[in-house]
Amino acid sequence: MSQVECDLCFYLVKKYYGRIVATVGQFLCKNRLQTLGQIIHGTKLKPSLVRKALCVLIKHGLVNFARNKKRMEYSFDTNGTTHILMIPKIIYTTKSLYGDPGEMIIEETLMHGMIEKDSIINTVNRRLEEVSPKVENGVVEKVFNDLVAARFLISEPVIPLDDENKEKAGDDVEVDVGSKRKRICSDDEIENIAKKVKVLDTYSVNFVRFNQYFRDQYIVNGIKQKFGAHCGEILRAILRISEVTTSPQAERTQPISSNEIRQALPVHLIMPIIHVEQYLNIMISDPGNLLQKIEESSSNLYVVNLKKCVEAVCQANVLSYILERYGSKSCRIFKLLLLKSHLEQKQVEDFAMIPSKEAKELLYQLWSDHMLIMQEIPRTVDHAPSRTYYLFNVNINKVIRTLLTRSYRTLLNLLARQRHEVKSNKRLAEKQARVEHIKVTIENADEAQLQEIDEMLTPAERDQLQKMEHCHNKLGKAQIQVSNTAFLFSLHLTY
Structure with missing residues (x-):
C-alpha cells in the first residue's frame, strides 16, 4: 500500500472502530505480514488490546491471517479501504x-x-x-x-470454545522428550470435544457481491449513455442472468441466448425477439467489443466482456479528468495517443492539428504530471539528443494508478476538512442541539414559548449554522463522487 492509502485507512478505521484498532490497522498496512509479537512491539500497545483490536479487524474482514510454520501471521486486506x-x-x-x-x-x-x-x-x-x-x-x-x-x-x-471445552482441549497427555515437553491429544478425545462444541451459523456482509452489483450498475449506465435506454436494459438483463453463473473475478459472462435475454426483460419492455437481436447487433458492432456473439450450432449466444466494459468506463472517467484539468487540446492529444500508441512530437502536431509550440507545452505538462510516458530510441551509441527518437505513449494502467492515489489524497483532505469544520463549530452545534431538545421536551407549549426558545439562537448564529450545513453537504457530496471514482479505478486494477 502507498503512504496515502495507509493514512486514509487509518482515518477511516479510526472513524468507525476507534483509535486503538486504527493503530494496529495502520501498522499492518505499512509492514504487511506480521506476527502477534511484532505487532505488540511495533505499536507499543498492551497485548490484550492488540488481541482485541485484531479480533475486531478480522471480524470485519479487514485483516487476513495464515499459519506460517509454527507462527500465525497477520496482514491488512488490500481491499480494506474500498x-x-x-x-x-x-x-x-x-x-x-x-x-x-x-x-x-x-x-x-x-x-x-x-x-x-x-x-x-x-x-x-x-x-x-x-x-x-x-x-x-x-x-x-x-x-x-x-x-x-x-x-x-x-x-x-x-x-466458539467455552471454558470447559478449552480445558479439555488444553489438558493433553504430556510426554517428556529430552528437555522439551510435548502435548499430545488422541483422535478419540478430539472427536469427543468436536461433538460437544456448538457450531454457530453467523453471517457477514459479502463485499465482493456488492462490488459486483455496483460494477454492473456502472456498466449499464455507460451503455445507456452510449446506445440508449433499451440497450441498457437488455444488458442489465444479461448481467442479472449471469449473476449466479459467473464468478465475480471472471472477465466474461457465461454465454446466454437471445430467448433467455428476452424472457428476463421487465414487463414494460417485452418486445419481439427480432427487435432484441437488432439491439444486440448494435452493441456487437461497436469497436470496443463490449458485447460479443458466439455462434454455436443453430443458436446465437451472447457474452458481455466485463473487462472491456470496466476499461471503457474507466477510460471515460480519465478523459473527463484530462478535459477538466488540462483543457480540450490536451484531451485531444491524450485520445490521439490512446488510438495511435507511440508517436513523436511532430506526428502529434500533425494529427492533432495543434501549433508546434503549444503542442510541445501540452505534451510536457502531461508527461510531467505522469499522464504520458516517453520512450527514448537512440540511433547512435552515444545517445545524443539530436540523434534520438522521443516517442510519447499512454500507459492507461499507470495513469489509473496515479489518479487512484490522487483520489485517495483528495478523500483524505475532504475528511480532514470535515473534521476541522465540526471541531471549529462544536460549541454552536451543541447549543442548537440543546435548543431542539428543550423544544421537544416541553409539552403543550404555545407559540410564544416556542418563539422565545428559538430566540436563544441569535441571527448571526443561525447564519453560521446555515453556512456550516451547506459546507457539510458540499463536503459529503464531494466524498461520494470521489469514492465512486476511486472504486471504479480500483476495480479496473483488479482485472
Whole structure:
C-alpha cells in the first residue's frame, strides 16, 4: 500500500472502530505480514488490546491471517479501504432494494462484522417496533432470507470454545522428550470435544457481491449513455442472468441466448425477439467489443466482456479528468495517443492539428504530471539528443494508478476538512442541539414559548449554522463522487 492509502485507512478505521484498532490497522498496512509479537512491539500497545483490536479487524474482514510454520501471521486486506469507503453506498443500496428492514439488517451486520441470524432478526424487530408498532410477523426473516439468497449476506460458521471445552482441549497427555515437553491429544478425545462444541451459523456482509452489483450498475449506465435506454436494459438483463453463473473475478459472462435475454426483460419492455437481436447487433458492432456473439450450432449466444466494459468506463472517467484539468487540446492529444500508441512530437502536431509550440507545452505538462510516458530510441551509441527518437505513449494502467492515489489524497483532505469544520463549530452545534431538545421536551407549549426558545439562537448564529450545513453537504457530496471514482479505478486494477 502507498503512504496515502495507509493514512486514509487509518482515518477511516479510526472513524468507525476507534483509535486503538486504527493503530494496529495502520501498522499492518505499512509492514504487511506480521506476527502477534511484532505487532505488540511495533505499536507499543498492551497485548490484550492488540488481541482485541485484531479480533475486531478480522471480524470485519479487514485483516487476513495464515499459519506460517509454527507462527500465525497477520496482514491488512488490500481491499480494506474500498470496503470501508463503500459502506454508506451499501446501506443506501440495500434500503432502495429491500426497504427499511433490509437497511437495518445490513447496518447491524456491518456494526458487528459477524453476527448470528437470530440476533439480527430480534434486534431489527425491536428497532422496527420502535418506529412503527404495526410490523407484520416474518417480514424481517423473509428479507433476511432474500439477502442471503442474493448473496449480499454470506454464512461464516464459527466454532466458539467455552471454558470447559478449552480445558479439555488444553489438558493433553504430556510426554517428556529430552528437555522439551510435548502435548499430545488422541483422535478419540478430539472427536469427543468436536461433538460437544456448538457450531454457530453467523453471517457477514459479502463485499465482493456488492462490488459486483455496483460494477454492473456502472456498466449499464455507460451503455445507456452510449446506445440508449433499451440497450441498457437488455444488458442489465444479461448481467442479472449471469449473476449466479459467473464468478465475480471472471472477465466474461457465461454465454446466454437471445430467448433467455428476452424472457428476463421487465414487463414494460417485452418486445419481439427480432427487435432484441437488432439491439444486440448494435452493441456487437461497436469497436470496443463490449458485447460479443458466439455462434454455436443453430443458436446465437451472447457474452458481455466485463473487462472491456470496466476499461471503457474507466477510460471515460480519465478523459473527463484530462478535459477538466488540462483543457480540450490536451484531451485531444491524450485520445490521439490512446488510438495511435507511440508517436513523436511532430506526428502529434500533425494529427492533432495543434501549433508546434503549444503542442510541445501540452505534451510536457502531461508527461510531467505522469499522464504520458516517453520512450527514448537512440540511433547512435552515444545517445545524443539530436540523434534520438522521443516517442510519447499512454500507459492507461499507470495513469489509473496515479489518479487512484490522487483520489485517495483528495478523500483524505475532504475528511480532514470535515473534521476541522465540526471541531471549529462544536460549541454552536451543541447549543442548537440543546435548543431542539428543550423544544421537544416541553409539552403543550404555545407559540410564544416556542418563539422565545428559538430566540436563544441569535441571527448571526443561525447564519453560521446555515453556512456550516451547506459546507457539510458540499463536503459529503464531494466524498461520494470521489469514492465512486476511486472504486471504479480500483476495480479496473483488479482485472
